[in-house]
Amino acid sequence: MALTVGMLGYRFMGQAHSNALARLPMFFPDAPDVVRHTLVGRDEEALADAADRFGFEHTATDWKDVVDEVDVFYNLGPNHLHADPSIAALEAGTHVFCEKPLAPTLEEAERMRDAAADASGVAGCAFNYRFIPAIQYAKNLIDDGVIGEIRHVDGRYMQDWLADPDAPWAWRMDKDLAGSGALGDLGAHTVDLARFLVGEQAGDIAEVSGSLRTFVEERPVPGEDEMRPVTVDDAYTAEAAFENGAMGTFEASRVATGHKNDHTIRIHGSKGSLEFSLERINELKLLREGNRGYETILVTDEDDPYVENWWPPGHVLGWEHTFVHENYEFLSAADSGSEFHPSFEDAYEVQQVLDAIERSDQNGERIALD
Amino acid sequence: MALTVGMLGYRFMGQAHSNALARLPMFFPDAPDVVRHTLVGRDEEALADAADRFGFEHTATDWKDVVDEVDVFYNLGPNHLHADPSIAALEAGTHVFCEKPLAPTLEEAERMRDAAADASGVAGCAFNYRFIPAIQYAKNLIDDGVIGEIRHVDGRYMQDWLADPDAPWAWRMDKDLAGSGALGDLGAHTVDLARFLVGEQAGDIAEVSGSLRTFVEERPVPGEDEMRPVTVDDAYTAEAAFENGAMGTFEASRVATGHKNDHTIRIHGSKGSLEFSLERINELKLLREGNRGYETILVTDEDDPYVENWWPPGHVLGWEHTFVHENYEFLSAADSGSEFHPSFEDAYEVQQVLDAIERSDQNGERIALD
Amino acid sequence: MALTVGMLGYRFMGQAHSNALARLPMFFPDAPDVVRHTLVGRDEEALADAADRFGFEHTATDWKDVVDEVDVFYNLGPNHLHADPSIAALEAGTHVFCEKPLAPTLEEAERMRDAAADASGVAGCAFNYRFIPAIQYAKNLIDDGVIGEIRHVDGRYMQDWLADPDAPWAWRMDKDLAGSGALGDLGAHTVDLARFLVGEQAGDIAEVSGSLRTFVEERPVPGEDEMRPVTVDDAYTAEAAFENGAMGTFEASRVATGHKNDHTIRIHGSKGSLEFSLERINELKLLREGNRGYETILVTDEDDPYVENWWPPGHVLGWEHTFVHENYEFLSAADSGSEFHPSFEDAYEVQQVLDAIERSDQNGERIALD
Amino acid sequence: MALTVGMLGYRFMGQAHSNALARLPMFFPDAPDVVRHTLVGRDEEALADAADRFGFEHTATDWKDVVDEVDVFYNLGPNHLHADPSIAALEAGTHVFCEKPLAPTLEEAERMRDAAADASGVAGCAFNYRFIPAIQYAKNLIDDGVIGEIRHVDGRYMQDWLADPDAPWAWRMDKDLAGSGALGDLGAHTVDLARFLVGEQAGDIAEVSGSLRTFVEERPVPGEDEMRPVTVDDAYTAEAAFENGAMGTFEASRVATGHKNDHTIRIHGSKGSLEFSLERINELKLLREGNRGYETILVTDEDDPYVENWWPPGHVLGWEHTFVHENYEFLSAADSGSEFHPSFEDAYEVQQVLDAIERSDQNGERIALD
Structure with a gap:
């Protein structure tokens, strides 16, 4: 069964990760199958255009609707949006791959770490x-x-x-x-x-x-x-x-x-x-x-x-290959339930x-x- | 209407060009649409596996069956296979993108050049x-x-x-x-x-x-x-x-x-x-x-x-991006009928x-x- | 009138400065004339040998005998020997060129700075x-x-x-x-x-x-x-x-x-x-x-x-040319009584x-x- | 007994070789002693000035007066002056160190090679x-x-x-x-x-x-x-x-x-x-x-x-050190009568x-x- 991905963020990092997901089958054939399911953002028009280019099947404007509907949640939003959506996803048993830095403050980072410690899903930070x-x-x-x-x-x-x-x-x-x-x-x-x-x-x-x-x-x-x-x-x-x-x-x-x-x-x-x-x-x-x-x-x-x-x-x-590698490792860990660093x-x-x-x-x- | 591609060769160069075709929509949205139609090779098992990974819909073991059935023929075979399939494709009105060097001998290169001069399709050599x-x-x-x-x-x-x-x-x-x-x-x-x-x-x-x-x-x-x-x-x-x-x-x-x-x-x-x-x-x-x-x-x-x-x-x-760029230029030329160098x-x-x-x-x- | 030089130290730095002095006439003809007068050290045998190679006319084993007998005193000894001989020389009206760092402690450096401020001679530190x-x-x-x-x-x-x-x-x-x-x-x-x-x-x-x-x-x-x-x-x-x-x-x-x-x-x-x-x-x-x-x-x-x-x-x-340049500048300043940095x-x-x-x-x- | 040197040429190469001779005693103490005897050139005024800076005791305007009066003849003149003075010096039993290229023509180079083969002195070319x-x-x-x-x-x-x-x-x-x-x-x-x-x-x-x-x-x-x-x-x-x-x-x-x-x-x-x-x-x-x-x-x-x-x-x-090394080797060979390359x-x-x-x-x- 393919892993469904929800992704918050559709600009620079959204493209970098979408590209990585798209390239896995040809170059890392043993990577888990992935469905680019839902792309999340606020500007509906830009979002629809990005979803089309990045190969996502759906869009959503509220991450709350997505975090428990997918197998893996990619949090690529600005730093102040790292904590709440990631924690909600982890609490829903969803795997979370969050861009760096983990959070704008140590307090938020601590909440995220604690949520990850309690979660069944894999929580990774994208230090590519x-x-x-x-x-x-x-x-x-x-x-x-x-x-x-x-x-x-x-x-x-x-x-x-x-x-x-x-x-x-x-x-x-x-x-x-x-x-x-x-x-x-x-x-x-x-x-x-x-x-x-x-x-x-x-x-x-x-x-x-x-x-x-x-x-x-x-x-x-x-x-x-x-x-x-x-x-x-x-x-x-x-x-x-x-x-x-x-x-x-x-x-x-x-x-x-x-x-x-x-x-x-x-x-x-x-x-x-x-x-x-x-x-x-x-x-x-x-x-x-x-x-x-x-x-x-x-x-x-x-x-x-x-x-x-x-x-x-x-x-x-090039630079973008680092994203393919980290996505390969993260998704493999998510798929098999093993550790990811x-x-x-x-x-x-x-x-x-x-x-x-x-x-x-x-x-x-x-x-x-x- | 999307351009259909037939590709002879499914190893190093086959992967490099297939990857380029796969990446165009996300990064060069104004590139013509392309269908990876038929992959051509001799070893049926390896060919089927490659077609699956490279995203081709069909396979064929004889290039003669392909050169007049597609819009664009990619000749990525060994050098001694450059002339005949390329010339046949050009004579069929098919666009041809051939790997370098053009041919093993000047005589064959001359035949290919002459065929290109007489052809309606675009003939490009992949000096990436x-x-x-x-x-x-x-x-x-x-x-x-x-x-x-x-x-x-x-x-x-x-x-x-x-x-x-x-x-x-x-x-x-x-x-x-x-x-x-x-x-x-x-x-x-x-x-x-x-x-x-x-x-x-x-x-x-x-x-x-x-x-x-x-x-x-x-x-x-x-x-x-x-x-x-x-x-x-x-x-x-x-x-x-x-x-x-x-x-x-x-x-x-x-x-x-x-x-x-x-x-x-x-x-x-x-x-x-x-x-x-x-x-x-x-x-x-x-x-x-x-x-x-x-x-x-x-x-x-x-x-x-x-x-x-x-x-x-x-x-x-990286190195592979050169293939995306040359495919973008070649396919744009083929699509619009303009010159390609x-x-x-x-x-x-x-x-x-x-x-x-x-x-x-x-x-x-x-x-x-x- | 040539400037007479007394030099404390005859190893690495002694050779670097002696070489610089020796090379000035051929390459910086407007540099003041210099006489390599007395080389100072403790080991009489090694000292005699060095004086011969470095072109010094005399040797001495006590810097106290030298600092007021020459026009310029080069202090190339280990750091703990920077303060006293340099200060004595400055007090005798002798120009002083001292190797870096100025002194092992800030207190000694301060004494040296004060002595230089009161001195009629030029005091330079050899940051080459x-x-x-x-x-x-x-x-x-x-x-x-x-x-x-x-x-x-x-x-x-x-x-x-x-x-x-x-x-x-x-x-x-x-x-x-x-x-x-x-x-x-x-x-x-x-x-x-x-x-x-x-x-x-x-x-x-x-x-x-x-x-x-x-x-x-x-x-x-x-x-x-x-x-x-x-x-x-x-x-x-x-x-x-x-x-x-x-x-x-x-x-x-x-x-x-x-x-x-x-x-x-x-x-x-x-x-x-x-x-x-x-x-x-x-x-x-x-x-x-x-x-x-x-x-x-x-x-x-x-x-x-x-x-x-x-x-x-x-x-x-090469590296040694820096010594020629700094000696040129220092000796020119000493000769003309201008500032040296x-x-x-x-x-x-x-x-x-x-x-x-x-x-x-x-x-x-x-x-x-x- | 010190080797006496006569040197034809007092510009770029003259200075490079003179400098090398001047530096040998301090850095290569086992090099033979050398006396910078006579500097040869045409412009008497410039020559006198150069002799002073380069440390030569005498000057001469005709190389013929010099080649048999010194132990070693340095030919640093323009290429068309390489053959005759060098051959004359070799015939006089003088060691010859000649700048490169050996000669402007193969014929002259051949004459020089033959003269060297017959000579008692050492003949070296200064490929530094x-x-x-x-x-x-x-x-x-x-x-x-x-x-x-x-x-x-x-x-x-x-x-x-x-x-x-x-x-x-x-x-x-x-x-x-x-x-x-x-x-x-x-x-x-x-x-x-x-x-x-x-x-x-x-x-x-x-x-x-x-x-x-x-x-x-x-x-x-x-x-x-x-x-x-x-x-x-x-x-x-x-x-x-x-x-x-x-x-x-x-x-x-x-x-x-x-x-x-x-x-x-x-x-x-x-x-x-x-x-x-x-x-x-x-x-x-x-x-x-x-x-x-x-x-x-x-x-x-x-x-x-x-x-x-x-x-x-x-x-x-730096660059000039190559001249010190080649002069060391050449003069050592001349002094001991051994081969030089x-x-x-x-x-x-x-x-x-x-x-x-x-x-x-x-x-x-x-x-x-x-």
């Missing part, structure tokens, strides 16, 4: 970058001890779409709707990736300090003759200590002129080092014991994670780190995490 | 690399005079899948089936790309000299206790002169250890320079007048060719260059092209 | 990286407003000579002799460079938080059957806020496996960005308004800073930042600088 | 790039079989100082004075380096074809109201076959916009690959068996060739290849070398 072949390959190397004991974890996520002070206002710049700015939008990815890559070797993040900054205080509202205040950060920086003593530095910016989607993570261990950059998504730089320099590896060989399902070596993948618990722990960074920004103190 | 956003962007820059008068055109296409002498024999190593080796398989791409990029500025390739080499003379046949001779080149090199005096160097290898799919093209003009590498398909290096060094440009902005149809800036595309005529002219390189290899002389 | 052509070029670009208002300043100085726990103990690992570890040795360079590059645009560093870590607690003493404790940091991280609101992240490590001398600094402004890496000392990456990507600029043109004195474009310089005051302000980072590490709080 | 640490390291790797059997050797030497048609005329653009243009000036380096690196594994260059091109036919004479014809090539391309069947492509240009001194050599073997670029003189890219990608190696470790004499790991060297015989064989490329350009045929 875990599912990049190069990242999975890096994770395997780290777990195999190739780079030894972890000492440094540095992650920077640099974009420049807000470098221009005339770039228009959007919901992502409003604290009530988004929770935070670069921190929650970009930093959440970095923290999740850091935890994923080194968590088993270096332990949890035990302490952080951090700073947030808003460089442009207000922005024009598109189509209106009005400026609206920016109430979230344009950029954050943070220092972290892992349980094993490893040091971390994290940073993200929406005003890093010249960088479109540059999520770079560097890890130094006692025996080797790794570096990954999202704009070169097919590559991993690896320094291994006995070598003299970083290898630049094209992670597109047949035995690289997920690659066998796609094309021959050297025929590179990143879970709501994982995403809650990311949120704890983000929350501590915000508190540190405010009180100027290093914050210990439980 | 023309449809990379970075390449189209480069072409626009060259046409706009940004790099001035063309002086150097260097193209290298390096792979290493035959570096190991124990790599198995395949049809691509047989002169009768493939025509040539690295020259036809990889060099055809380079020559087409060079002609596409600089043809209008530098004119045709007027002279070439070249060399071919086979480093491993025989290879094991998979599943058999037998060695079979390699009758094509593992690598070629060539020098070229364009009509305007620009110099070219071309090279390809299947034994370039460490290179998976490294098609690099560099162009130097009197005012600037360009460099592109396929393994970093989203990037273009550009030296423009007034600047001091090459810019590394991520060609993923909204106004870059084809990008608006996909994702926001910095969300990189690269045409069979274009592909024939590529074949002339390849043929001259082979002749130069044999007689040791520089060859003038008409 | 200010004198890299690419850095001077970057500074000019920033001052000309090419990258706009400064928003991010990130500096990382990564080495790996202590990644191996069996790497031997040395004075640089002892708090009493060195003051601090990676922080003072490497971080001092980063802080000085950040202040140099953006100080006029972004103002002083107003706040910092920081962390220090020692990964390997003790190390073998060379030639002895003994382990000695490491009492300084192997690595530090810090966050900084500049007066104008720009954010900084700084980091250094001696255990960053795979990095030999990788001092990388990245600056993002409202209109452009810059990146420099010491291992590619001849290059600058520059993103300027109107361009789409970073240019990789080889800063070896005739009109680049200091380059005219050396070789034609593209004939790259980085002065002891500059170096003291660097030391304030380092001191605040250490205090933040200890008390877990963000520290405001005066 | 053999003495780059990264190149020597690469040579050792190749000789140790690290990259296996050689299959591809590609060398490109790209400069852009003549891209501008208004760049002034100079002796290097005159066939009588220079012999050839990019071919002799740049291509000679490439051919020498290729022979040095792979000669023992791949054998000699057995066949070549080639093309030369002059893009700008005449250029303004500095200080005169006159255009003078350019009678040499601005660029050349060539294909080569080595004795073992390896394929080579060579290219050089003085009009490669954006490239200052980009001499890049790539070698692919059956087990690995190498890449070197002169603008990143401290780096070597190495693909070795068992690795997945090219390592980027900073060739500055203590046990790398010549590095122990300089600075600690990561403290990069590249010898005049080596340089003659390079000239044979260049000559064959020119002949191939003219007759359009592949040329077999003896």
Whole structure:
């Protein structure tokens, strides 16, 4: 029996996930069958058009009508809409796949985590970058001890779409709707990736300090003759200590002129080092014991994670393939009732780190995490 | 009315084109509607399985039954099967999209070109690399005079899948089936790309000299206790002169250890320079007048060719997207009856260059092209 | 009249400065004449040998005999020997060129700064990286407003000579002799460079938080059957806020496996960005308004800073040339009695930042600088 | 007893070699003692000034007065002055170090080679790039079989100082004075380096074809109201076959916009690959068996060739250090009477290849070398 999917959100993320669902049968033939059942949104006309393009059979304007009618609920709405619909779906026994960050506040994230803990369905958070072949390959190397004991974890996520002070206002710049700015939008990815890559070797993040900054205080509202205040950060920086003593530095910016989607993570261990950059998504730089320099590896060989399902070596993948991989894993878990990571618990722990960074920004103190 | 497609070939290229057809509606909504009608192959079981995954309604084991029953015929068979089915389809008034190189010999390519000239349908050759956003962007820059008068055109296409002498024999190593080796398989791409990029500025390739080499003379046949001779080149090199005096160097290898799919093209003009590498398909290096060094440009902005149809800036595309773009262009041309390039005529002219390189290899002389 | 030089220290730094002095006449003919007068050290035999190779006329084993006998005193001793000899020299009216960091403690740095303020001679601190052509070029670009208002300043100085726990103990690992570890040795360079590059645009560093870590607690003493404790940091991280609101992240490590001398600094402004890496000392990456990507600029043109004195474009310089440039500038200032930067005051302000980072590490709080 | 040096030429190469001689005692203490005895040139005033800066004791305006009065004769004059003074010096029993290319014509090169064969002194040609640490390291790797059997050797030497048609005329653009243009000036380096690196594994260059091109036919004479014809090539391309069947492509240009001194050599073997670029003189890219990608190696470790004499790991060297190394080797050979390579015989064989490329350009045929 095919899994029926209800999906809240039909813009950027709606298209990314719909595309992933559409591509599974041809490339991941052992994925569960999926029916794109109902697309949920407010603007009926735009919604109907999107449903047509994304291959959904039905539309609905109220998520309450959908969450208990489908097998899987995709919550791709803005951050302030993550908690209630996801919790309602989980309470209805529906599997939930929610976009990141889990919630705009730690309190909401906690409610979501608790709901997931009590639920029969699988609850996953869509940190798609875990599912990049190069990242999975890096994770395997780290777990195999190739780079030894972890000492440094540095992650920077640099974009420049807000470098221009005339770039228009959007919901992502409003604290009530988004929770935070670069921190929650970009930093959440970095923290999740850091935890994923080194968590088993270096332990949890035990302490952080951090700073947030808003460089442009207000922005024009598109189509209106009005400026609206920016109430979230344009950029954050943070220092972290892992349980094993490893040091971390994290940073993200929406005003890093010249960088479109540059999520770079560097890890130094006692025996080797790794570096990954999202704009070169097919590559991993690896320094291994006995070598003299970083290898630049094209992670597109047949035995690289997920690659066998796609094309021959050297025929590179793109950003959207991460969604196919995460949907494959999530739906397989939902179908078989097995665990999926990143879970709501994982995403809650990311949120704890983000929350501590915000508190540190405010009180100027290093914050210990439980 | 939707265009019906018949497709010969259901392996690598079959999947690449089927995937492209499947993705058009979501991302290129103004593309003509297409029905994946009949998939053609010899092994009925494998064919049925492929048809199921690729979304074809029917299968057939003889292309003769198909070429006049569909609107568009995709010829994705091995090179020695390019001529006859394509010509039959064209004679039946069917549009033909044929994989590269156009044919194993110049004679067959000539027959195909002539058939296309006489046909009512559109005949296109699937040189997909023309449809990379970075390449189209480069072409626009060259046409706009940004790099001035063309002086150097260097193209290298390096792979290493035959570096190991124990790599198995395949049809691509047989002169009768493939025509040539690295020259036809990889060099055809380079020559087409060079002609596409600089043809209008530098004119045709007027002279070439070249060399071919086979480093491993025989290879094991998979599943058999037998060695079979390699009758094509593992690598070629060539020098070229364009009509305007620009110099070219071309090279390809299947034994370039460490290179998976490294098609690099560099162009130097009197005012600037360009460099592109396929393994970093989203990037273009550009030296423009007034600047001091090459810019590394991520060609993923909204106004870059084809990008608006996909994702926001910095969300990189992969190799397979080139097939979506070329199918979009080819099917749009077929639907509207407009011209499509690269045409069979274009592909024939590529074949002339390849043929001259082979002749130069044999007689040791520089060859003038008409 | 030639300036007579007395030099304390005859190892790595002694050779670097002696070489610089030796090369000035051929490449900077307008530099003041210099006599390498007296080399100072404790081991008479090694000292005599070094004096011979470095071109010094005399040797001395007590700096007290030298500081008032020469025109210029070079203090290249270990950090704990920076204060007293430098102050004595300044009090004797001798010009002083002292290696970085200025002193192991803020208190000693303060004494040195005060002595310099009262002195008739020129007091300079040898932060040689200010004198890299690419850095001077970057500074000019920033001052000309090419990258706009400064928003991010990130500096990382990564080495790996202590990644191996069996790497031997040395004075640089002892708090009493060195003051601090990676922080003072490497971080001092980063802080000085950040202040140099953006100080006029972004103002002083107003706040910092920081962390220090020692990964390997003790190390073998060379030639002895003994382990000695490491009492300084192997690595530090810090966050900084500049007066104008720009954010900084700084980091250094001696255990960053795979990095030999990788001092990388990245600056993002409202209109452009810059990146420099010491291992590619001849290059600058520059993103300027109107361009789409970073240019990789080889800063070896005739009109680049200091380059005219050396070789034609593209004939790259090395690390040691920074010493020639700084000696040229320092000696010219000493000879003419003009100002030299980085002065002891500059170096003291660097030391304030380092001191605040250490205090933040200890008390877990963000520290405001005066 | 110190070796006395007479040096013809006091501009670019004069300074490079004088600097090398001046630096030997401090960094290569076992080098023979050298006295910079007599500097030879035509313009007495400029010569006196240069002698002063370069540290020569005497000057002379006629090389005939010098070649038999010194122990070592450095021939750094323009190419048409290479033969006669060098031969005279050799006949006088003087050691000769001559700049590259050996001579403007093969005939002159042959005379020089024959004179060297009959001479008691050592005759060396100053192909300085053999003495780059990264190149020597690469040579050792190749000789140790690290990259296996050689299959591809590609060398490109790209400069852009003549891209501008208004760049002034100079002796290097005159066939009588220079012999050839990019071919002799740049291509000679490439051919020498290729022979040095792979000669023992791949054998000699057995066949070549080639093309030369002059893009700008005449250029303004500095200080005169006159255009003078350019009678040499601005660029050349060539294909080569080595004795073992390896394929080579060579290219050089003085009009490669954006490239200052980009001499890049790539070698692919059956087990690995190498890449070197002169603008990143401290780096070597190495693909070795068992690795997945090219390592980027900073060739500055203590046990790398010549590095122990300089600075600690990561403290990069520059272009001029190659002259120190080659002078060290040449003078040591002269002093001890041992062999030095590249010898005049080596340089003659390079000239044979260049000559064959020119002949191939003219007759359009592949040329077999003896």
